[in-house]
Amino acid sequence: MGHIDVTDRYQSLARTPFGRLLVKNLGLPDPPRLERWTPGAPVVDGTVVLGGAAGGRLANPVQRQLKGLDVAAVGALDTGRTAGERAKALVFDAAEIRDVAGLASLREFFTPLMRRLAPNSRALVLGTPPERASEPAAAVAQRSLEGFTRSLAKELRAGGTAQLVYVAPGAEESLTSTLAFLLSPRSAYVSGQVVRVGNTDTAIDAGGAIATYDRHQPLAGRVVLVTGAARGIGASMARVLHRDGATVVGLDVPALASDLQALSREIGGDSLTLDVTAPDAPQ
Known part of the structure; x- marks a missing residue:
């Protein structure tokens, strides 16, 4: 944009040798350098790890839609001693967690990976709207995802963000635009939020056909x-x-x-x- 605001100037100063000395000795804020999206950039520049609780209904649709965004998802990082691979994004399908005990699968997935996150990483927890849960215990478990996600957002460092996405039954194939936004640098200033995706989110063009999502110009026609x-x-x-x-x-x-x-x-x-x-x- 050809515009540098006060925050950018402070960040530039804080990254000079003199600035680092001031930040350290005076206890000044040391904000991370946030990645900014630029036209033509990939949705995710790095590895996406996709996991989920047993019986999840979202992992396969998410993998297909990520592929459509030219994003490849893996089930795990290399765990070898010399492995230096870092994850750029973590996506967990918690939609079929039906009781409090099942929430342990979140810890089992996220804890080993937290130290292997790249700067400006993204974490997405995918759930079922509590009001659409099949029974009270499942509703309680799904509601608990909000607290977990907000705690996760506070734990992330170096510009990382975390969001909870409640996906209504029937909306499994309507996640493309949500994934493209929340996994990319476009969402640099969004964290700890709850997003809801319903089964009426499919865009229809003037001719009555399903509109194709344009990840480079998502607001075209608006x-x-x-x-x-x-x-x-x-x-x-x-x-x-x-x-x-x-x-x-x-x-x-x-x-x-x-x-x-x-x-x-x-x-x-x-x-x-x-x-x-x-x-x-x-x-």
Whole structure:
């Protein structure tokens, strides 16, 4: 974007010899360098380890959809003494855990791999919505996945993130866009969240056909209104949304009309100059 914010400048300083000395001696924050997605980059640049509890209904659909994203998943890392392979992402199918005892499979999968994660790693736990569980014990176990995932997110270091994805029965083949976002650098600032995927998420185009997901421009065909778009965060959001395929309509106050119009020309969008706080503003 040709823009460096305050955080980036601090990170650049913190990684110089003098900056590292200051960070260490003064106890200053030492933020990790987060990977940023760039057009044409792969969804995952590294190894994805896919596991699951016995009888899981999601592992096979996930593997197929990852393959469609040009992501290869393995069942385990090399455990040899000299093995240096690190995992870029961990995905665990917990959808068929039916009681509290079954939660032990999460520990058995994640614990050995936590020390073998690459920087900016991703961890996904896939479950069944508790309200769709077959019996009370299963509902309790599935609800427990939220606490586990948030604890896991706090344990991850070096820019790692963790999310819980509740997948409704019947939505097993509707995970492509969710996987592409949560496993990629696009989700660098998202962690410890609960995402729900229902069985009505399939996109239909104007001709009534199932729309093909474009991982490079996932917002193609969408129109997005961005308020405060003339400068700062709003302008950055507008550029990212445009990069991802959306037609952006930028809105800002009349005093910033020239900046707003310049941005609209840059990204091929439209602009509206309006003070939404004015008494006569549209409702």
